[in-house]
Every structure is written in C-alpha cells, then in structure tokens.
Amino acid sequence: MTNVRYLAPSTLNEAISAFVAAGSAARILAGGTDLLVQMRSGAVRPGVIIDIKKIAEMTSIQETSDGQFRIGAAVPGAVLAEHGRFGRVWPGVLEAINLIGSTQVQGRASAGGNLCNGSPAGDSVPALVAAGAKVILQGPNGVREILVEQVPAGPGRTTLLPGEIMVSFTLPARPPTSGDAYLRMIPRTEMDIAVVGVGVSLTLQDGVCTAARVGLGAVAPTVLLVEAAAKALIGSRVEAKALEAAASACSAACRPIDDKRGTIAYRTKIAGVLLKRTARIAAKRAEGN
Amino acid sequence: MTKLHVSTTINGEPAEFLCEPTDTMLDALRGPLGLTGSKEGCASGDCGACSIMLDDRLICSCLMLAAEAQGHEVSTIEGMARGDKLHPLQQKFLEMAALQCGICTSGMLVASDALLQKTPRPTEEEIRFWLAGNLCRCTGYDKIVRAVLETASEMSEAAQ
Numbered sequence: 341m342t343n344v345r346y347l348a349p350s351t352l353n354e355a356i357s358a359f360v361a362a363g364s365a366a367r368i369l370a371g372g373t374d375l376l377v378q379m380r381s382g383a384v385r386p387g388v389i390i391d392i393k394k395i396a397e398m399t400s401i402q403e404t405s406d407g408q409f410r411i412g413a414a415v416p417g418a419v420l421a422e423h424g425r426f427g428r429v430w431p432g433v434l435e436a437i438n439l440i441g442s443t444q445v446q447g448r449a450s451a452g453g454n455l456c457n458g459s460p461a462g463d464s465v466p467a468l469v470a471a472g473a474k475v476i477l478q479g480p481n482g483v484r485e486i487l488v489e490q491v492p493a494g495p496g497r498t499t500l501l502p503g504e505i506m507v508s509f510t511l512p513a514r515p516p517t518s519g520d521a522y523l524r525m526i527p528r529t530e531m532d533i534a535v536v537g538v539g540v541s542l543t544l545q546d547g548v549c550t551a552a553r554v555g556l557g558a559v560a561p562t563v564l565l566v567e568a569a570a571k572a573l574i575g576s577r578v579e580a581k582a583l584e585a586a587a588s589a590c591s592a593a594c595r596p597i598d599d600k601r602g603t604i605a606y607r608t609k610i611a612g613v614l615l616k617r618t619a620r621i622a623a624k625r626a627e628g629n
Numbered sequence: 630m631t632k633l634h635v636s637t638t639i640n641g642e643p644a645e646f647l648c649e650p651t652d653t654m655l656d657a658l659r660g661p662l663g664l665t666g667s668k669e670g671c672a673s674g675d676c677g678a679c680s681i682m683l684d685d686r687l688i689c690s691c692l693m694l695a696a697e698a699q700g701h702e703v704s705t706i707e708g709m710a711r712g713d714k715l716h717p718l719q720q721k722f723l724e725m726a727a728l729q730c731g732i733c734t735s736g737m738l739v740a741s742d743a744l745l746q747k748t749p750r751p752t753e754e755e756i757r758f759w760l761a762g763n764l765c766r767c768t769g770y771d772k773i774v775r776a777v778l779e780t781a782s783e784m785s786e787a788a789q
Contacts, residue, residue, distance in 0.1 A: 346633060346650035346696045369694070376692045377673045379651060389650060391697060418686060442762020443740065445674055447688040530761045 413452025519625025640708030
C-alpha cells in the first residue's frame with residue numbers, strides 16, 4: 341500500500357488547492373460508487389482522495405425565484421428524489437438519476453459523479469443533455485459554466501481542466517407546458533448498464549411542439565445531443581410522422597460498438613424505437629401541465 | 630504510514646477506530662470494530678450483503694471509506710435487536726425460513742428495516758424493487774419478500 345492521503349475540506353477553495361497540489365495523483369470522492377470500485381480493482385490508484393461532501397454548495401438543492409434549479413454535483417439520487425419540487429418539474433431527469441444502481445447506490449451516487457465518470461452509458465447524462473442543463477466548474481483559474489454535452493470527451497474522459505471541480509448543475513426555467521422523460525434499454529429488468537438511453541425534453545403550445553432537445557446515450561463514445569431529432573419534433577404535434585423522422589435522426593446519429601450487451605444493428609434500431617416512446621411520454625407530461 | 634483516527638457513532642454509541650485512508654467502512658466494521666455481522670459478498674456494491682445505515686440512509690459499506698464515518702452516525706445489523714429481543718423482521722425471517730446460508734441475511738434485514746421505516750405498508754412490488762440490490766443465492770427471494778410483507782402487516786396492526 342502506497343502513501344495515500346484522505347482529505348475532506350469544507351470549502352471549495354481548499355479542495356481546489358489540494359487538487360492542484362496533488363495533480364493527476366488526486367481523485368475527487370463524491371458518492372464513491374464508481375471510485376471505490378475502480379480502486380478495488382486496481383484500475384485507479386490515487387495518491388490523494390479529496391472528499392467533497394463537506395462542501396455546502398456541492399450537496400445542496402435550490403430552486404430560484406425565476407424557476408431554475410441548482411443541484412449540487414454531489415447530491416445523492418435518493419436525496420434528490422425526496423425534494424418536494426424537483427421531480428415534478430423535471431420528472432425525466434429524476435427518473436434517469438434514480439435508475440443508477442440499487443437503493444444502496446442511490447443513497448450515495450450523484451449526477452456529478454455519473455457525468456465525471458465519463459461513461460457513454462451513464463443514465464443521468466442524456467436526460468440532463470435534453471434538459472439543457474449546464475455545469476458550473478471551478479478551478480485554479482476561476483469559474484466557468486458549460487453545457488452538460490460539452491463535458492464528456494470519450495469513454496472515461498472529460499473536458500475538465502487540471503484542478504477543476506464540478507460544483508453544480510443548473511437546470512433552466514422553461515414554460516409550464518413542458519415535459520421531459522428518459523427511457524433506457526437494458527438486457528435485465530433492473531440494475532444494468534444501458535444499451536441505449538434516450539432523454540427528451542419538449543415544450544408544447546396549443547399542442548404544437550415549440551422547443552425540443554434530445555439526448556442519446558450508450559451509442560457513441562460520448563452522450564450525444566441529437567439536434568436533427570429535435571428539429572423533426574419542433575413545429576409538429578409530436579404525431580407519428582414527426583416521431584418517425586426524429587427516430588430516423590436518432591438511428592442516423594448512432595456510432596455504437598458491438599459488445600455483450602448489444603450489437604451495432606440492435607443499438608441503432610433501438611435508438612429510434614426509444615426516441616418515439618420517450619417523446620410520447622414527454623409530450624403527455626407537457627399536455628398534463 | 631500514518632493511520633487515520635476516526636470518531637463516529639455506531640448503533641447509538643460513540644466509537645473510535647484507526648484505519649488506513651483506503652480502508653472501506655466494511656473493513657473497519659469487520660476489523661478493528663469487531664462487528665462481523667455485515668458481510669463482504671462482492672466488494673463492488675452489487676450484492677448488498679454489507680448494507681448499513683449512514684445517517685438514516687441505506688448504503689453499501691463496501692462503497693464507503695472508513696474515514697468518511699467521521700462525525701456521522703452508522704447503524705449496523707448488530708444494532709437491530711434490543712438485547713435478547715429480536716426485531717420483528719428478524720423474528721419473522723426465522724419463523725418463515727427466509728434464509729438458508731445466511732450470508733445475505735444481515736443485508737436483507739438492514740435494507741428491509743430501512744424500507745419499512747420509509748414505507749410501513751409496502752406492496753410486494755415495492756419490496757422487490759427496494760431489495761433489488763440485495764442478492765441471495767439460496768432462497769430465491771420469495772420467502773424473503775413474504776417475510777417482509779408479513780412483518781409489515783403485523784407491525785402496522787400492532788401500531789393501531
């Protein structure tokens with residue numbers, strides 16, 4: 341066993357200083373549901389573990405007066421599920437986050453960790469992409485805000501700069517006649533890794549879709565924002581023809597791999613099937629609002 | 630290397646222990662703390678045999694660093710019975726033979742207790758969904774699920 345240090349700073353500035361000082365030897369610890377497994381398997385051997393759960397802004401949930409939500413990057417899924425308002429405004433995002441792992445994993449795992457882990461199949465990511473969520477990153481050179489889809493760089497890699505820590509998500513305000521949904525395909529009935537994951541967020545006005553975003557996971561090296569699918573929905577009544585066009589756009593965007601969970605042909609087809617189902621749920625929710 | 634000194638609360642009692650920075654909470658429980666009721670099945674958060682409560686939240690102790698217990702409250706299977714009196718879930722698991730080899734049992738009990746505290750009268754589906762992260766290779770789950778349903782029913786009647 342090498343000389344590993346565990347730090348649990350109470351401020352972001354302390355955490356960033358420690359992260360910068362330790363360089364690539366450091367790992368950020370939020371819920372630990374990925375990190376501890378990686379340490380156990382020997383895939384990751386950190387010199388310094390920086391536990392960020394004592395930092396208030398990383399574990400808090402706020403709804404602003406103008407209707408935005410600010411979710412600390414380390415808020416566990418189970419805590420988010422107990423929030424009185426979040427799941428009503430963003431049911432698809434909440435479902436996506438709550439699909440990650442078991443009850444026990446939900447007690448710890450966070451959307452920030454899911455995104456920073458860099459898996460193309462992370463369940464929360466397509467839903468957050470569809471929501472138009474941004475992340476606040478803070479590092480030695482200050483604070484910046486980028487869209488969720490700008491974070492993944494490839495399997496296990498992100499665009500975060502050295503010393504940068506993901507602090508929180510910001511979900512935008514949107515018209516009340518909006519809805520979102522997330523569906524994934526897995527070989528088992530529960531607790532598996534997505535073969536395809538689709539997030540859709542849309543706004544309806546008098547039954548016509550006026551805004552839409554589509555996030556697509558597990559079919560490319562990173563989660564994708566599928567603008568062509570959104571375009572096919574916007575201006576439509578989310579009827580069969582528009583759904584077919586959006587489904588084709590999702591299938592066309594796929595650049596998947598063959599693995600034990602699904603073949604390239606299967607993933608490509610299912611991406612379209614799931615888009616249709618997910619968009620229907622999102623539209624129904626928008627109508628109900 | 631220097632060991633970390635951790636002050637925490639375990640099953641309602643103040644507790645202190647020394648650990649390596651990379652030790653898991655399960656390592657600390659089964660090692661220096663001598664609480665071997667929590668089991669190591671997979672060590673990767675898949676099986677739930679090491680389930681504990683951390684500040685009233687169900688987690689896998691194999692996915693938590695021991696150092697993280699500092700200042701928090703941990704509850705384990707050892708805190709479930711009151712002296713010689715078994716918790717109703719423990720009693721019902723015995724009566725209904727909801728266990729065979731026993732490796733998963735402490736995790737099943739801790740997780741089921743967490744469910745009943747949150748949802749006193751769960752449906753069968755809610756129980757199966759909640760316990761999806763607790764794997765059992767012997768009983769096939771039916772006896773476990775029925776024991777939890779029966780306990781919930783009896784505890785609710787007793788509370789009225």
